[in-house]
Amino acid sequence: MPDPASMPSSELRPRGAAEAAAGDPAPERTAAERVADHRAVERLATELLPVLIGRLTAGGLAEIEVREGDWKVRLRRPLEAVGTGRRVTDRQFRLPVQAGQAHAPLSHPAPTRDGARQSAPRPADPGGTPPATSPAVGIFRPLPGIAGRRVHAGDRLGAVDVLGMPQEVVAPADGIVGPLIAEAGDGVEYGQPVMEMRPLPAPDEPSDGEAA
Amino acid sequence: MFHRILIANRGEIALRVLRACRQLGVEAVVAYSEADRDTLAVQLADEAICIGPADARRSYLSAPAVISAALVTGCDAIHPGYGFLSEDDGFAEVVRAHDLVFIGPPSHVLERFASKEGTRRLLAAHGLPTIPGSDGMLRDDAHAIAEAERIGYPVLIKPSAGGGGKGMRMVRSQRELETAMKLCRSEARAAFGDDSLYLERWLEDNRHVEVQIAVDRYGSGVHLGERDCSVQRRHQKILEEAPTPALSDTARAELCEKAIRAAVAAGYENVGTLEFLVDREGNFYFIEINCRIQVEHPITEMRTGIDLVATQIRIAAGEPLGFTQSDVRQTGHAIELRINAEDAENDFRPGAGVVERYLAPGGPGIRMDSHLYSGYEVPPFYDSLLGKLIAWGPDRATAIARVRSALDELVVEGIVTNVPIHRALLVNDAFLDGRMTTNLLDRVGSAAFLAAAARGQ
Numbered sequence: 001m002p003d004p005a006s007m008p009s010s011e012l013r014p015r016g017a018a019e020a021a022a023g024d025p026a027p028e029r030t031a032a033e034r035v036a037d038h039r040a041v042e043r044l045a046t047e048l049l050p051v052l053i054g055r056l057t058a059g060g061l062a063e064i065e066v067r068e069g070d071w072k073v074r075l076r077r078p079l080e081a082v083g084t085g086r087r088v089t090d091r092q093f094r095l096p097v098q099a100g101q102a103h104a105p106l107s108h109p110a111p112t113r114d115g116a117r118q119s120a121p122r123p124a125d126p127g128g129t130p131p132a133t134s135p136a137v138g139i140f141r142p143l144p145g146i147a148g149r150r151v152h153a154g155d156r157l158g159a160v161d162v163l164g165m166p167q168e169v170v171a172p173a174d175g176i177v178g179p180l181i182a183e184a185g186d187g188v189e190y191g192q193p194v195m196e197m198r199p200l201p202a203p204d205e206p207s208d209g210e211a212a
Numbered sequence: 213m214f215h216r217i218l219i220a221n222r223g224e225i226a227l228r229v230l231r232a233c234r235q236l237g238v239e240a241v242v243a244y245s246e247a248d249r250d251t252l253a254v255q256l257a258d259e260a261i262c263i264g265p266a267d268a269r270r271s272y273l274s275a276p277a278v279i280s281a282a283l284v285t286g287c288d289a290i291h292p293g294y295g296f297l298s299e300d301d302g303f304a305e306v307v308r309a310h311d312l313v314f315i316g317p318p319s320h321v322l323e324r325f326a327s328k329e330g331t332r333r334l335l336a337a338h339g340l341p342t343i344p345g346s347d348g349m350l351r352d353d354a355h356a357i358a359e360a361e362r363i364g365y366p367v368l369i370k371p372s373a374g375g376g377g378k379g380m381r382m383v384r385s386q387r388e389l390e391t392a393m394k395l396c397r398s399e400a401r402a403a404f405g406d407d408s409l410y411l412e413r414w415l416e417d418n419r420h421v422e423v424q425i426a427v428d429r430y431g432s433g434v435h436l437g438e439r440d441c442s443v444q445r446r447h448q449k450i451l452e453e454a455p456t457p458a459l460s461d462t463a464r465a466e467l468c469e470k471a472i473r474a475a476v477a478a479g480y481e482n483v484g485t486l487e488f489l490v491d492r493e494g495n496f497y498f499i500e501i502n503c504r505i506q507v508e509h510p511i512t513e514m515r516t517g518i519d520l521v522a523t524q525i526r527i528a529a530g531e532p533l534g535f536t537q538s539d540v541r542q543t544g545h546a547i548e549l550r551i552n553a554e555d556a557e558n559d560f561r562p563g564a565g566v567v568e569r570y571l572a573p574g575g576p577g578i579r580m581d582s583h584l585y586s587g588y589e590v591p592p593f594y595d596s597l598l599g600k601l602i603a604w605g606p607d608r609a610t611a612i613a614r615v616r617s618a619l620d621e622l623v624v625e626g627i628v629t630n631v632p633i634h635r636a637l638l639v640n641d642a643f644l645d646g647r648m649t650t651n652l653l654d655r656v657g658s659a660a661f662l663a664a665a666a667r668g669q
Contacts, residue, residue, distance in 0.1 A: 137264070137280045137281045137284060138280045162277065189284075190246070190271075191246060191262055
């Protein structure tokens with residue numbers, strides 16, 4: 001169940017009645033009109049709203065408005081806090097890349113927790129485990145306490161919020177989650193490495209107690 | 213004025229917008245797909261952000277990715293360039309809902325002009341002549357057949373959404389119509405997600421002439437003259453010039469004045485282009501409005517000295533235009549050649565690959581808008597435009613001479629380009645006499661053009 005704060009709020013009213021509602025004294029409506037209103041509201045609530053919420057969520061939209069006869073429905077999702085306002089970048093003027101590197105993932109040398117810096121283009125270290133990368137452009141939200149945990153390929157390590165819609169960050173391979181490259185709340189780009197991954201210890205070595 | 217603009221496009225237009233930002237003193241952030249990480253705009257940007265994979269649907273066409281990128285990088289406005297999301301009123305609306313500014317017409321204006329057929333009726337009501345066409349969208353084949361009978365063959369089938377010749381077919385009989393309708397519907401659905409079609413009477417030997425306008429938020433607008441885009445191959449423009457050789461000065465002035473008056477009256481805002489077809493007798497008919505900056509905008513900039521992209525940004529920021537029609541001076545003649553990665557000798561098949569050597573031409577009146585550099589790899593995922601070679605001269609003959617010598621200077625090695633078709637055009641009598649019509653190149657055949665040029669040299 002998503003956090004209630006991130007659930008879309010909706011407002012729903014007949015168009016002509018909007019002004020009247022503002023100045024309160026309830027507009028005179030006949031019994032037949034009230035029944036019709038009830039039916040309309042029920043239809044909106046049971047049929048239209050779920051579809052709209054689905055669209056709002058799937059489309060990553062912040063706001064959606066639909067008119068249906070005399071009725072207007074507007075759904076608005078509370079805007080996600082825009083994160084730390086910090087973004088990890090290494091952009092410099094780089095003229096032609098070396099051949100063969102054109103489509104290699106960008107690597108972002110970023111301060112790690114102990115202040116060391118990652119080496120620039122990640123070498124194809126045969127023994128190394130690739131880092132977990134961001135699936136989208138948005139705000140990075142690692143699972144609390146994820147660093148140091150032993151995970152399997154495909155396990156969820158956190159998310160990147162795209163306009164409030166979480167996109168999962170998953171483990172690229174079995175291993176132990178290393179230090180975070182990006183911090184919680186950082187703005188990250190598509191494909192950006194966000195968490196180091198360390199290989200699992202050899203089977204005969206004693207595990208470090210983090211084993212599931 | 214904005215503080216920081218996200219450029220949500222690629223190629224030469226991303227670079228063009230970046231240059232406008234620089235001149236306005238606004239920071240520029242370039243949003244790019246994985247396939248465009250080595251593009252020049254990405255390298256020159258104040259900041260660049262990867263928004264998705266090469267597939268445009270997940271990067272340049274993804275509204276959430278683009279808006280999220282703008283928020284993450286602290287931008288206050290988004291420039292969509294041309295194509296992609298540039299005329300999407302839904303996108304413009306979502307941008308606004310996130311307290312960002314869409315650089316282009318506001319969403320309600322885009323919505324008003326979203327349907328070509330609706331726009332045609334709206335502007336006809338404001339005094340623009342239109343081509344006789346179907347009454348509304350075609351409901352089904354029977355409706356299409358009845359409407360085509362009424363209008364009279366040949367007719368042009370056109371999709372309500374989009375541009376670039378997709379979903380467009382000229383048909384001369386009911387049988388052709390029935391076959392083409394299916395094709396057009398599926399092409400339009402694939403390209404624009406909307407398969408509504410309408411019909412227009414087909415004008416033989418027409419010319420494509422368009423009027424550039426700029427209207428601020430306060431309803432004051434100017435035209436910046438017209439452009440002639442009659443040199444086309446399968447509805448794709450390949451060479452544009454201004455002024456049009458097809459109309460007298462009086463007729464040009466009348467066209468431009470009518471266009472700006474109608475656009476202002478219909479509530480247009482920001483820079484835009486009204487497209488017209490001009491028949492053999494010089495009658496002009498409004499066909500559609502493009503609510504964006506256009507590929508061929510530089511020829512207007514060369515003739516007026518007005519930076520159209522900067523104007524577009526200023527208008528979106530709520531600034532008044534700051535000049536009136538009488539301040540707009542048009543001088544000389546300008547020509548633009550679209551340099552595409554296309555094999556002119558092989559049915560214009562698009563090419564891709566590494567540009568081994570690139571050298572831009574120069575000299576008086578020459579401007580090259582291109583994102584190429586030596587060593588750049590042209591990705592195979594997007595359109596084939598490599599750049600635009602633009603020449604200005606005090607008169608048409610000088611502009612032609614300049615663009616011809618500039619084309620000789622241009623070096624693009626390693627990938628195939630359409631330079632041969634431009635060489636052929638620039639020595640062709642129909643072009644030199646200003647007699648090109650939109651169907652000429654297709655009717656004669658590009659191969660015949662190339663062969664004729666080869667014989668002449």
